[in-house]
Amino acid sequence: MESNEDKLLGSRFIFEGHDTVELAKKYGTPLYVMSYDAIKRSVDKLKASFEKSGLEYSINYAGKAFLNTAMCRIADILGLDLDVVSGGELYTALAAGFDPSRITLHGSNKSQQEITEAIEAGVGTITIDSLYEIDLLNDIAASMGKVVQVHLRLSPGVEAHTHEYVQTGRVDSKFGIPISMGSRAARMAIEKPNLDLKGLHCHIGSQIFNTKPYFIALTGMIEMVYNIKEMGAEIREINLGGGFAINYLADENDFDIDSLFPSVADFLRENAQSLGIKVPKVIVEPGRFIVGKSGITLYTVGTIKEIPYIRKYVSVDGGMADNPRPALYNAVHSAVVANKYDYEPTDLVTISGKCCETDTLIKDILLPPTEPGDILAVMDTGAYNYSMASHYNRLLSPSVVLLSGERDDLIVKRDTYATIIANDVIPEWMGNKQ
Numbered sequence: 001m002e003s004n005e006d007k008l009l010g011s012r013f014i015f016e017g018h019d020t021v022e023l024a025k026k027y028g029t030p031l032y033v034m035s036y037d038a039i040k041r042s043v044d045k046l047k048a049s050f051e052k053s054g055l056e057y058s059i060n061y062a063g064k065a066f067l068n069t070a071m072c073r074i075a076d077i078l079g080l081d082l083d084v085v086s087g088g089e090l091y092t093a094l095a096a097g098f099d100p101s102r103i104t105l106h107g108s109n110k111s112q113q114e115i116t117e118a119i120e121a122g123v124g125t126i127t128i129d130s131l132y133e134i135d136l137l138n139d140i141a142a143s144m145g146k147v148v149q150v151h152l153r154l155s156p157g158v159e160a161h162t163h164e165y166v167q168t169g170r171v172d173s174k175f176g177i178p179i180s181m182g183s184r185a186a187r188m189a190i191e192k193p194n195l196d197l198k199g200l201h202c203h204i205g206s207q208i209f210n211t212k213p214y215f216i217a218l219t220g221m222i223e224m225v226y227n228i229k230e231m232g233a234e235i236r237e238i239n240l241g242g243g244f245a246i247n248y249l250a251d252e253n254d255f256d257i258d259s260l261f262p263s264v265a266d267f268l269r270e271n272a273q274s275l276g277i278k279v280p281k282v283i284v285e286p287g288r289f290i291v292g293k294s295g296i297t298l299y300t301v302g303t304i305k306e307i308p309y310i311r312k313y314v315s316v317d318g319g320m321a322d323n324p325r326p327a328l329y330n331a332v333h334s335a336v337v338a339n340k341y342d343y344e345p346t347d348l349v350t351i352s353g354k355c356c357e358t359d360t361l362i363k364d365i366l367l368p369p370t371e372p373g374d375i376l377a378v379m380d381t382g383a384y385n386y387s388m389a390s391h392y393n394r395l396l397s398p399s400v401v402l403l404s405g406e407r408d409d410l411i412v413k414r415d416t417y418a419t420i421i422a423n424d425v426i427p428e429w430m431g432n433k434q
């Protein structure tokens, strides 16, 4: 009988200089593989566009896309600031030694405890998401004898996702303060002795391919900077949020990051001059753009089931527990058979996960004929995979390996059966049968 070893000798898919089949053998599957070099290239693109613009800027990495202690170190090494949205993300950053003054706390429903922890740690910015939070934050800061630097998150009435954007009322959103209430919110914040309103923030969506919606948002934001100046306060920073798209499929365009910040600079300079305000520092907070294309997931093929003339299901040893995006929002990914990389793709198949749901990872993809034991590499899984993973079906969360140059290092260990039950407690009255 042909051994697994023989089959795996076919032409290999090389990711960032590394043989993915060898990685699968060394670390097991399913496996998240991240590339430091690829992350750095994305960050360099953002920086190059900002450098061309001549703007004062900072790039905040949106931690929710992919966060663990090693990623916090990467953000630090690459000169990124960090956005966190929960006590857990803040704790992760602090545990990694990330400078708190370069952290922004976000969230549409921050708890008193999260706010207290953030102020105690000395985070640089807290982004206020509602009128309620203006009072809440001021009260907590006052009780701690601190003045907190804040941004107001405004919803500027434009929402954009993928190729589409709408200008109708995204006032109907749980995020941010409708821009029509922006002046009132600003006045409230300015009057609070324990808040220093230094900036305005907006985030108009995710996976946005077109730069236009950012300018629609900016139009409202710059007007608000002017209104606030008339109240006697100066807005020094504008945060344009994240959302820059990546191409998951070959036929999608790239987001035009090169032109974005130079154009933003032109827009701001023209408006600042006519409104008599200073050009503010520009902050962005991309997640997907930085890590999305920097990661892949490796799986081992198991059961293959052909329903003649209908569909061929190729099952892998992970699924919606490690990548919920297809189930959540019909997200699309491409994939290759890592040990048959240059074989003719002649087989139309559907990739299924092993969870007790339909669990379709990829519907209808052309692959070379697959067999049990093949290694499947699903592309572009660096963002919103690991961070959104669950323990559904008590599957063990995969390990994460970081490639950097020739190195491969484990940065998150795989769950074990022991870690899966680590927080389980059997009430005493049930008796203990162990």
Ligand SMILES: *Cc1c(COP(=O)(O)O)cnc(C)c1O
Binding pocket: 062, 064, 065, 106, 203, 205, 206, 207, 241, 242, 243, 244, 285, 286, 287, 288, 289, 383
């Ligand atoms: C999700 C989110 C981001 C990052 O979005 P990407 O699409 O990953 O760039 C940035 N800012 C806020 C407020 C967010 O909610």
